[in-house]
Amino acid sequence: MSNEDVINFYRGSEVPYGPFSNFSRHTVFFNNVLAKTSEHIFQAMKFEGTEHFKDVLNTKTPGDSAKMGRDRKRPLRKDWEDVKDEIMYEICLAKFSQHKDIQKLLLETGEATLVEHTGNDSYWGDGGDGSGRNQLGKTLMRVRETIRNSKK
Numbered sequence: 001m002s003n004e005d006v007i008n009f010y011r012g013s014e015v016p017y018g019p020f021s022n023f024s025r026h027t028v029f030f031n032n033v034l035a036k037t038s039e040h041i042f043q044a045m046k047f048e049g050t051e052h053f054k055d056v057l058n059t060k061t062p063g064d065s066a067k068m069g070r071d072r073k074r075p076l077r078k079d080w081e082d083v084k085d086e087i088m089y090e091i092c093l094a095k096f097s098q099h100k101d102i103q104k105l106l107l108e109t110g111e112a113t114l115v116e117h118t119g120n121d122s123y124w125g126d127g128g129d130g131s132g133r134n135q136l137g138k139t140l141m142r143v144r145e146t147i148r149n150s151k152k
Helices: 038-045 052-057 062-069 080-098 100-107 135-150
Strands: 006-009 028-030 033-035 113-116
Touching: 028 038, 028 080, 033 038, 038 052, 038 062, 038 080, 052 062, 080 100, 080 135, 100 135, 113 135
Parallel strands: 006 113
Antiparallel strands: 028 033
């Protein structure tokens, strides 16, 4: 792959890059907890230390955890805006370290730009038109670099 390559992903079921989605069905052991998906643990971490943590963690689907995590009737931890990017990085690093098959897929992307392509999210995704921050794509590229450097 050349440096100009862009890989778009969004749905956890997409082939071959669905595993880049936080909705992909890959368990993640993080913060001494085994979560059904990276979305489950990310959403739960918004409520670390409260009764809401387990409620969000134990939802049936990643979509359910996302919906619950976005419910502002549940109080977000005070430092969330300051820590969310680093928490996402740590969760993604755990996910791709614990599942060698998807780690291989991530490393095989070379230097390609990874983009969560969706009009539904302009922070974690690209906003659908490239105007978004694409923070999840940036996070996965950072994870790729960390894993690559750990293998040297």
